[in-house]
Amino acid sequence: MSAPNAAAGDPKVVVRGLSKRFRRGREEMLVLDAIDLEIARGEFVCILGPSGCGKSTLLNLLGGFEEADAGTILIDGEKVTRPDPRRIFVFQDYGIFPWATVRENIALGLLRRPAKEREEIVARYVELIGLQGFEDSYPGELSGGMKQRVAVARALAVSPEIVFMDEPLGALDSLTRLSMRRELLRIWQRERMTIALVTHDVDESLQLADRVVVMTSRPGRIAGIVPVALPHPRDPGSPAYNALKRQLFELLGVRADV
Amino acid sequence: MSLGALVTAALAAVAIVASRGLRQRAQAVVLPIATGVLLLALWHLWAESTRYQIATPGEPVRTVEVFPTPERTLVAFRELLSDGRLVRYSIASLFRVAVGFLLAAAIGIPLGLWAGWSTRASYSINPFVQALRPISPLAWIPIATLAFGIRDEAAIFIIFLGSFFPIVTGTMTAVRSMPVAYVRSAHNFGLRKFELLAHVVFPAALPQIITSLRIALGVAWLVIVAAEMNAIQSGLGFLIVDARNMGMRYDLVVAAMLVIGAIGIGLDFLVRRLERIDSVRWGFTKE
Ligand SMILES: Nc1ncnc2c1ncn2[C@@H]1O[C@H](COP(=O)(O)OP(=O)(O)OP(=O)(O)O)[C@@H](O)[C@H]1O
Ligand SMILES: [Mg+2]
Numbered sequence: 001m002s003a004p005n006a007a008a009g010d011p012k013v014v015v016r017g018l019s020k021r022f023r024r025g026r027e028e029m030l031v032l033d034a035i036d037l038e039i040a041r042g043e044f045v046c047i048l049g050p051s052g053c054g055k056s057t058l059l060n061l062l063g064g065f066e067e068a069d070a071g072t073i074l075i076d077g078e079k080v081t082r083p084d085p086r087r088i089f090v091f092q093d094y095g096i097f098p099w100a101t102v103r104e105n106i107a108l109g110l111l112r113r114p115a116k117e118r119e120e121i122v123a124r125y126v127e128l129i130g131l132q133g134f135e136d137s138y139p140g141e142l143s144g145g146m147k148q149r150v151a152v153a154r155a156l157a158v159s160p161e162i163v164f165m166d167e168p169l170g171a172l173d174s175l176t177r178l179s180m181r182r183e184l185l186r187i188w189q190r191e192r193m194t195i196a197l198v199t200h201d202v203d204e205s206l207q208l209a210d211r212v213v214v215m216t217s218r219p220g221r222i223a224g225i226v227p228v229a230l231p232h233p234r235d236p237g238s239p240a241y242n243a244l245k246r247q248l249f250e251l252l253g254v255r256a257d258v
Numbered sequence: 259m260s261l262g263a264l265v266t267a268a269l270a271a272v273a274i275v276a277s278r279g280l281r282q283r284a285q286a287v288v289l290p291i292a293t294g295v296l297l298l299a300l301w302h303l304w305a306e307s308t309r310y311q312i313a314t315p316g317e318p319v320r321t322v323e324v325f326p327t328p329e330r331t332l333v334a335f336r337e338l339l340s341d342g343r344l345v346r347y348s349i350a351s352l353f354r355v356a357v358g359f360l361l362a363a364a365i366g367i368p369l370g371l372w373a374g375w376s377t378r379a380s381y382s383i384n385p386f387v388q389a390l391r392p393i394s395p396l397a398w399i400p401i402a403t404l405a406f407g408i409r410d411e412a413a414i415f416i417i418f419l420g421s422f423f424p425i426v427t428g429t430m431t432a433v434r435s436m437p438v439a440y441v442r443s444a445h446n447f448g449l450r451k452f453e454l455l456a457h458v459v460f461p462a463a464l465p466q467i468i469t470s471l472r473i474a475l476g477v478a479w480l481v482i483v484a485a486e487m488n489a490i491q492s493g494l495g496f497l498i499v500d501a502r503n504m505g506m507r508y509d510l511v512v513a514a515m516l517v518i519g520a521i522g523i524g525l526d527f528l529v530r531r532l533e534r535i536d537s538v539r540w541g542f543t544k545e
Pocket of ligand 1: 022023024031049050051052053054055056057058200
């Protein structure tokens with residue numbers, strides 16, 4: 001019998017008693033309160049919660065960008081102290097560099113590779129995201145969806161073991177979001193890296209995740225973890241899907257029948 | 259009162275009003291020309307109105323022109339052109355501005371990057387930059403003369419000061435206002451210090467650096483006149499003082515002023531071309 005927050009398989013990420021406070025003037029605010037979480041190798045986890053509950057804070061800690069006040073994060077049994085190219089963070093905006101072309105952006109993590117190898121890798125990921133012909137375009141000339149795909153390609157180009165994504169599709173229109181979800185799934189099914197994706201969209205989490213981690217606010221805690229054992233592609237009309245959806249809404253403390 | 263100038267002014271005014279009906283592309287051509295003609299005509303009329311006559315008994319009546327008309331200024335311009343002073347003095351001024359400005363950029367940009375990036379560097383550098391910045395470069399003229407004598411170096415030093423502070427401050431602000439995600443991404447991908455500078459910090463700051471260069475070059479060109487007025491024997495600023503001191507040649511003064519203005523536009527045009535470089539265009543377009 002495993003702990004309730006344990007991952008099904010071999011744990012890649014282990015979070016124990018993670019707490020984080022922010023000081024605002026004289027006031028101190030507990031943003032994350034003793035978070036326990038495990039993420040399995042190759043698992044797709046979505047972190048779902050209302051705005052301000054600490055999702056980004058949790059992800060920033062996992063990425064090694066901030067320091068916790070208490071608790072530990074172990075990845076492959078190793079304590080996380082700083083960002084590392086083995087785990088890449090995809091930011092919602094400002095992720096890719098507007099001064100660099102698509103090619104240069106994707107090559108960011110490959111600067112020290114030989115030029116030929118670098119070109120090959122870039123070409124491979126340009127193809128993966130379907131941006132052939134846009135290699136020399138600047139982000140300013142691309143649509144929002146294309147930019148987000150470049151950010152994903154840049155992350156994947158260094159063959160990371162984990163990809164952290166903070167609302168990667170949040171800035172996109174609903175149609176582009178749908179196709180980007182499919183694309184993310186396709187890429188993940190091919191590359192099988194571990195993904196932790198933050199969202200506040202219930203359907204997004206149900207479409208993507210192996211498990212959905214639901215958080216509540218003030219202080220940020222894990223309200224529950226819901227495994228989604230449905231095969232892809234997932235039919236949002238199916239009873240099983242809707243049962244899970246109701247469960248997620250309940251954990252979020254929102255009535256589902258609206 | 260010359261009737262010709264009055265009629266010209268009236269026609270130009272009519273053209274300005276009537277251009278309303280034109281398409282924007284046509285307005286872009288008509289309006290500056292018509293306004294220019296109007297200003298020239300007004301200038302002519304005003305210069306004529308300042309003319310007065312001196313009648314000394316036993317001598318022919320003399321007309322004294324206090325302010326030169328556009329025509330007289332054009333003659334003065336030709337004079338400067340044919341005796342070679344125009345080219346010589348413009349080159350002398352441009353040389354001083356180029357040296358002072360490039361020196362300021364060469365020191366100011368790295369210093370600004372450093373002070374913008376490192377809190378420690380900022381603590382040491384910023385208070386002094388901010389304290390020296392509000393002092394007009396012209397206040398340094400006595401000290402510059404004392405330190406360098408009446409030589410090019412004194413003027414170059416003044417130019418340097420005039421352009422240095424906008425460049426340091428602009429560069430520093432640019433680095434500080436950089437979104438944190440840029441730096442985090444760079445760290446995430448394992449960029450080393452120099453790579454971070456070359457691939458992230460510098461390109462992220464570059465549009466604002468170019469804007470600060472543009473401001474700095476404008477200031478440099480502004481202060482050149484004053485810097486050269488101080489006993490240096492060449493340059494457009496010297497020409498202005500010299501023309502007045504040597505026989506009240508206000509026609510030469512105005513001609514020199516117009517040349518200064520024209521070169522100023524040219525310099526600004528050159529810097530603005532930098533804004534069109536592919537890798538900085540993002541900083542100059544609104545999304
Ligand atoms: N650097 C900071 N300093 C002070 N308070 C902060 C800081 N970063 C976050 N907070 C606070 O911590 C809480 C959680 O923020 P966080 O950004 O993690 O929320 P979130 O769940 O990602 O929200 P959203 O869905 O809106 O992005 C918020 O109340 C926020 O005001
Ligand atoms: Mg957030």
